[in-house]
Amino acid sequence: MRDNLQFYIAGSWVQPASDSVVDVINPADETVVGRVALGDVSDVDKAVTAARKAFETYSQTSVEERIALFDRIIAAYEKRAGDLALAVTEEMGAPQWLSEQLQVTSGLAHFQIARASLASYRFDEPLGTSEVVREPIGVCALITPWNWPLNLIGAKVAPALAAGCTMVLKPSEIAPFSGTILAEILHEAGVPKGVFNLVHGNGQVVGNALTSHPEVDLVSFTGSTAAGIEVARSGALTVKRVHQELGGKSPNIILRSTDLASAVEGGVAQMMLNSGQSCSAPSRMLVHVDQLAEAIDYARAAAATWSVGDPSSNAKMGPVASEAQWNKIQRLIQSGLDEGATLVTGGLGRPDGLDKGYYVRPTVLANVRNDMTVAREEIFGPVLVIIAYSDEEEAVRIANDTIYGLAAYVQGERNEAEATARRLRAGQVYLNNVSLDLAAPFGGYKQSGNGREWGPMAIGEFLEIKAIIGFRDAA
Incomplete structure (x- = not known):
């Protein structure tokens, strides 16, 4: 039995504000294989506050410091690959071969690609007499579904970390185990306190609290088009950047x-x-x-x-x-x-x-x-x-x-x-x-969403652009 009854906030495992839990069902045999705590608005507030505080320092880290952090994350992830595969199979029913060969490895690949992209990414570049500076956007809410849990989490967490952002992750409550293990991996790797935070819960409560929170600067959401419309509507109230990977009929x-x-x-x-x-x-x-x-x-x-x-x-x-x-x-x-x-x-x-x-x-x-x-x-x-x-x-x-x-x-x-x-x-x-x-780059046209994930272009989704005019002398 896997009990995911704590949240990861400000570098520690903490008790939720309420005692509300939901069973996690193994789809292979319909048995209860664990429980997950359901957060509320106050849990989200704590996590966002921790992320906002951590942003002050993490946003100022150098590319070299972030590359070193990625090296530690990748090493810690590889050590837990077996645990992750078992969790994915149990929580969402992927065959063992698929969990090992694709589900777990695709999540790892996003961290490896982000690490490689950092080494050559141009955060600053000249333009006329100006300097164009790409800076981390701030606190990010990352909301992921259950079908490719590690792939979809990695596709958001890795570029956000590479960009210098801090974040609050809400994995699917249907498949929460792999998200919890990833939090353990990031803790072991020494991700600074508050940079990564995890709050479990459902979309109506935790998801909505994140998308409407005034201290969240960006929402990255993967899910159905219907849910994506509500995320965009909620984020619009505070003029957040919202990027979405939604449905398809390819x-x-x-x-x-x-x-x-x-x-x-x-x-x-x-x-x-x-x-x-x-x-x-x-x-x-x-x-x-x-x-x-x-x-x-x-x-x-x-x-x-x-x-x-x-x-x-x-x-x-x-x-x-x-x-x-x-x-x-x-x-x-x-x-x-x-x-x-x-x-x-x-x-x-x-x-x-x-x-x-x-x-x-x-x-x-x-x-x-x-x-x-x-x-x-x-x-x-x-x-x-x-x-x-x-x-x-x-x-x-x-x-x-x-x-x-x-x-x-x-x-x-x-x-x-x-x-x-x-x-x-x-x-x-x-x-x-x-x-x-x-x-x-991965993302859609029309009602399949906006923004792009995967690879070096994903880092740009988590950056703001600043022009420092007069930075250079006129030719």
């Missing part, structure tokens, strides 16, 4: 010039990874109408290779993270069937032999129109929809016909794929099932 255009079997298999794999719980997952597969029947056969075969089972087994896919998420996925699969989609494989209910836990059948729906609910709404589960197009113009039009713009995918001959990628309204476009590049 298209995957399979051009006729590609190897169809390979493209479809890769698209299915990227969709099913992490039980489909990735905001940038390629959930809409666009296939030329002449290749539709063949693509459906390839998709059926590829989905069948995605075994579902207990996260401690060798299964490729574990459960989704919660009962609420399971119910949402079932509702949306049913809506697809009701609106005329063809069930290729998967469907409603748990996979055979799994009577307990929030397991979902790897599902493929074909003959989907882009106006169907399953093509418009983010399902956030292992559900792929296949849409036919008649020519490349229609494929691009369908791909861009969405309120989202987080990611897009194109499979095809290199020059053709690159030309198509330039026409897509998305923050990232992946060519030919390429792997992630965590140094590339």
